[in-house]
Amino acid sequence: MTAPPNPASRAPAALPALAVTHVTHAFGTRKALDDVSLTVPAGSFTALLGPNGAGKTTLFSLITRLYDNRTGRIEVLGEDVRRRPAAALSQLGVVFQARTLDLELTVAQNLVYHATLHGIGFRAGRRRALEVLQRAGLADRADERVRNLSGGQMRRVEIARALMHRPHLLLLDEPTVGLDIASRAALVAQVRELVAQEGIGVLWATHIIEEIAPDDRVVVLHRGRIRAEGSHAEVLAQAGAHTIADAFLHLVREPEPIPGVST
Numbered sequence: 001m002t003a004p005p006n007p008a009s010r011a012p013a014a015l016p017a018l019a020v021t022h023v024t025h026a027f028g029t030r031k032a033l034d035d036v037s038l039t040v041p042a043g044s045f046t047a048l049l050g051p052n053g054a055g056k057t058t059l060f061s062l063i064t065r066l067y068d069n070r071t072g073r074i075e076v077l078g079e080d081v082r083r084r085p086a087a088a089l090s091q092l093g094v095v096f097q098a099r100t101l102d103l104e105l106t107v108a109q110n111l112v113y114h115a116t117l118h119g120i121g122f123r124a125g126r127r128r129a130l131e132v133l134q135r136a137g138l139a140d141r142a143d144e145r146v147r148n149l150s151g152g153q154m155r156r157v158e159i160a161r162a163l164m165h166r167p168h169l170l171l172l173d174e175p176t177v178g179l180d181i182a183s184r185a186a187l188v189a190q191v192r193e194l195v196a197q198e199g200i201g202v203l204w205a206t207h208i209i210e211e212i213a214p215d216d217r218v219v220v221l222h223r224g225r226i227r228a229e230g231s232h233a234e235v236l237a238q239a240g241a242h243t244i245a246d247a248f249l250h251l252v253r254e255p256e257p258i259p260g261v262s263t
C-alpha cells in the first residue's frame with residue numbers, strides 16, 4: 001500500500017467528518033430545511049446535489065454557525081457545533097458561494113491573514129501559504145495581487161486559504177459557478193486529490209450533475225428535504241434510474257398540479 005504524503009495531517013477515520021441529525025430551519029413560517037440528516041464520512045467526496053432554493057446555503061450557514069441550529073444536532077469530527085463551537089469550527093474549512101478574497105492584497109497576504117485569525121504566527125503562516133499554493137499549482141503567484149488572477153485561479157486560492165489551518169472537513173458552496181469548463185474540471189480535480197491524499201471529508205454543494213463521479217457519495221436535497229443519500233450506485237437504485245441525471249430529475253420532480261386544487 002502506498003503511504004499517504006502527509007500522514008500526520010490525516011483525519012481520524014473512525015469519526016465522520018460531518019454528521020447532521022434531524023435539523024430543521026425556518027425563515028418565518030417557511031421551512032428551508034425539514035428534518036435533514038446526512039453524513040460526510042472522513043475521506044469522502046460527498047456531493048450535495050440540489051436545485052436552486054433546495055436549502056444548500058442554509059445548511060452551510062448552520063454548519064458554520066452563521067445561523068444557530070435550534071433543532072437537531074450538527075457534529076464536525078464528533079464536536080457539536082452548538083456546544084463546542086471553537087473545537088468544531090477549528091476542524092472546518094469553508095469556501096462560500098460569494099468570493100471573499102481581498103483583491104488589493106497579494107495571494108500570500110490573503111492566506112497569511114486568514115492563518116492569523118486561526119492563531120498561526122506570521123512565519124508559520126507564510127510557510128504554510130507557500131505549501132498550500134504549491135499544491136494548488138499557484139506558488140509562482142504568491143506575491144501577486146489577487147486582482148490579476150483569473151476567476152478559476154481565485155477559486156483555487158480560496159480553497160488553498162480554507163486549508164491553511166489543516167481542517168478535516170471542507171465545505172464548498174457551488175464553487176464552480178461562473179467558471180469555464182476547463183477551470184471547473186481543474187477545481188474539482190484539486191479537491192478530489194485532497195480527499196485521496198489527505199483523507200479530508202468534502203461536502204461539495206452543486207446543481208451541476210457533470211461534477212459528480214462514480215466514486216462519490218451523493219446526497220439529493222430538494223425543497224429542504226433529503227430525497228436520497230448514499231453511494232452513487234445506491235442513489236441510482238433509490239431513484240430507479242440508470243444515470244445520476246435521470247435520478248436527479250426523478251427525485252426533484254414536482255407532482256402534476258390537479259386542476260382546480262391550489263398547492
Ligand SMILES: Nc1ncnc2c1ncn2[C@@H]1O[C@H](COP(=O)(O)OP(=O)(O)OP(=O)(O)O)[C@@H](O)[C@H]1O
Pocket residue numbers: 027031032050051052053054055056057058059207
Ligand atoms: N435569509 C432568508 N430569509 C428568508 N428566506 C430565505 C433566506 N435564505 C434563504 N431563504 C429561503 O430558504 C430556501 C432555501 O434557500 P437556500 O439559499 O438555502 O437554497 P440553495 O439550495 O442554496 O439555493 P441556490 O442554489 O439558489 O443558492 C429558499 O426558499 C429561500 O428563498
